[in-house]
Amino acid sequence: MPDIKSFTMNFGPQHPSAHGVLRLILELEGEVIVRADPHIGLLHRGTEKLAESKPYNQSIGYMDRLDYVSMMSNEHAYVLSIEKLLEIDVPLRAQYIRVMFDEITRVLNHLLWLGAHALDIGAMSVFLYAFREREDLMDCYEAVSGTRMHATYYRPGGVSKDLPLNMPKYEETKWKSKKEVNKLNEAREGTLLDFIENFTDRFPQCVDEYETLLTDNRIWKQRTVDIGIVSKERAFQLGFTGPMLRGSGIAWDLRKKQPYEIYDLLDFDIPIGTNGDCYDRYLVRIEEMRQSNKIIRQCVDWLKNNNGPTISDNNKITPPSRDEVKEDMESLIYHFKLFTEGYCIPKGEVYCAVEHPKGEFGVTLISDGSNKPYRLKMRAPGFPHLAALNEMVNGHMISDVVAIIGTQDIVFGEIDR
Amino acid sequence: MFDYIVNYFNILLAYFNGLSILPYTLILITMIMVPLLILVAYYTYAERKIIASMQGRLGPNVVGPKGLLQPFADGVKLFFKEIVIPTDSNKFLFLLAPIITFTVAFAAWAVIPFDSVLVLSDINAGLLYILAMTSLGIYGIIIAGWASNSKYALLGAMRSAALIIAYEIAMGFSLVGVIMVSGSLNLGDIISIQKGSFFNWLWVPLFPLFIIYFIAGVAETNRAPFDVAEGESELVAGFHVEYSGMGFAVFFIAEYANMILISALTAILFFGGWLSPFSVESLGTFAVNDFTNNIILFFINDGIHWFILKTLFFMFCFIWFRATFPRYRYDQIMRLGWKILIPLTLVWIFVEMLFIHYKIGPWFN
Secondary structure (H helix, E strand, O other), rough: OOOOEEEEEOOOOOOOOOOOOEEEEEEEEEEEEEEEEEEOOOOOOOHHHHHHOOOOHHHHHHHOOOOOOHHHHHHHHHHHHHHHHOOOOHHHHHHHHHHHHHHHHHHHHHHHHHHHHHHHHHHHHHHHHHHHHHHHHHHHHHHHHHOOOOOOOOEEEOOOOOOOOOOOOOOOOOOOOOHHHHHHHHOOOOHHHHHHHHHHHHHHHHHHHHHHHOOOOOOHHHHHOOOOOHHHHHHHOOOOEEEEEEHOOOOHHHHHHOOOHHHOOOOOOOOOOOOHHHHHHHHHHHHHHHHHHHHHHHHHHHHHHHOOOOOOOOHHHOOHHHHHHOOOOOHHHHHHHHHHOOOOOOOEEEEEEEEOOOOOEEEEEEOOOOOOOOEEEEEHHHHHHHHOHHHOOOOEEEHHHHHHHHHHHOOHHHHOO | OHHHHHHHHHHHHHHHOOHOOOOOOOHHHHHHHHHHHHHHHHHHHHHHHHHHHHHOOOOOOOOOOHHHHHHHHHHHHHHHHOOOOOEEEEEHHHHHHHHHHHHHHHHHHHHHHOOOOOOOOOOOOOHHHHHHHHHHHHHHHHHHHHHHHHHHHHHHHHHHHHHHHHHHHHHHHHHHHHHHHHOOHHHHHHHHOOOOOOHHOOOOOHHHHHHHHHHHHHHHHHOOOHHHHHOOOHHHHHHHHHHHHHHHHHHHHHHHHHHHHHHHHHHHHHOOOOOOOOHHHHHHHOOHHHHHHHHHHHHHOOHHHHHHHHHHHHHHHHHHHHHOOOOOOOOHHHHHHHHHHHHHHHHHHHHHHHHHHHHOOOOOO
């Protein structure tokens, strides 16, 4: 009898469920996975090295492009690390705006995750429902920063602009009649905050809608319950963070454990799972969306009632206003220095982490006192998750690999950097 | 007026009857094939439009008014694309596979009764013939998967080979239930014993078998939630991953023709085919005038329109499932087939035996 060899299959990088450019070498026995070997680096753009050759502020835009579905959260960790080294204060309104947009980002990320995960498992409608709501949140991004994805909105010392007083509106086209456009624009008549408030009112019903398609669906349960179980101990040992860790039943959330910005003033809960399988992680993320919605609502209420500066007035770090530049010599100098040379950060080393939608996103920043970082190192939450892929898929089938890649919520922008 | 049309049709048929058997059959085949191919084309359009509206999208709306010419645009595109034959593939089998699937998908239509008279060949073993033809379709898939020389295609072929055992048995058993009532394998006979009204149809006494038959039918046509053989997100396109141009189009047409076939069969076996849901005697006559009276009577009476209507309903269900359900894993389908569907059919066949023994209802006396 000839030797029975296992079947080696190349899963990706061009594969509908590779979530970008994952190259996974699978060793199969029939359809059962013996070994899964993820190869990374196909999306490597050298962000960390690029940042070393640019003044600090010019790298904010690169942060958006790391995890390209949770843009502002990436910026947040970077900006926080600069602020910590500079020891500057951020106005309270800016902190609220940042937290609000962090949570909008979390909803954006979880919606994409939900859609992609469901699509991988074969439920195609959820994807489009999720994108319907994403569209509104993208519009919020557009309203504050002018772009729908790579916002570059946060700045050391605050945020680049205050919230706008009007929303971008739909226009009549060949495909959309006046009546439809008016209906779409109904919520957009007021300010951005009104729009977000309106969104928070209807979002819980939208989540219910996704849940009716999935949560109690027998097929969905068969495909996710007891798939890719990670025990509490293993989740610790593997360096999991975020929903992957909470799905295994560990209530670890930087927003609660090491509160940054104004998270300690807000009322929200951390959902945790019990079993550590794909279904628990699905439930955790769904609940996180609801909690994020609650946080957004609290921020909106505060922001509506409180005005104030949205960026620090330390003009060595933040640009002076246009009027001041025209009239004041010193402001002109600050402006010129800031946009040519940037600012210098005192010598030192710092690690700042935020609770990113995918887990703990940290930035280690080493400064040698110049206007560029000496070394910048990102801790991408997806990296340790992907490293555990082999362990999670072992003994499962090909269909489960797809479900597990989905539950890990992998984005290659941050893993390959 | 409608009687007139039907009469005209019958005269036409009688005329063709005068021809020798070969051209006569060829003409009849064309009369089935052409509408069927058009239906397949517009089924794809309907699928895209219906799923789009379920998902809050627009669907195709550029080619022609409301996108109605989209299927032809797709057809022309596929027709002019190069047929790529992968290196080291078995060229003969690679090209044979879509032909098998296509031929078999359409051959099954030979015994489908569209009306009390409209049937290409009214053979006695009609149901067996259909079972044979629909099961042969799987050979196309397995051969395509093997001949492609691609690992994804091979896995797809392996999955469908494993699956056919799971659902084909349940499907066969649910048909046994139908045969037990009708006492005949002829599809026309199976319809005529369901005569009466809505509640005389076989779905009432055979409800579990009807559900199982339709589930097995969805599995047989490789449609969501049982589309594991081509599972987009797992095997990219499964067995037809290496096919391009017309090779792919032929698989595609065969898949849709099979879906229509399963819908038609469900309508025939459990919903009385061309029978009307109303019993005409109970309605009395409408004495408005002769013309409207005739029109109303024509629609209420048995006829091909009822058959088409029922078939369209089940065709819609296929699309509906696709928009709703996640995909099963293939071992889970086997578990469903072996542990749930097959025992359930066996139990129901036993129950049916009791029905027959005690001559229950309008169905078993």
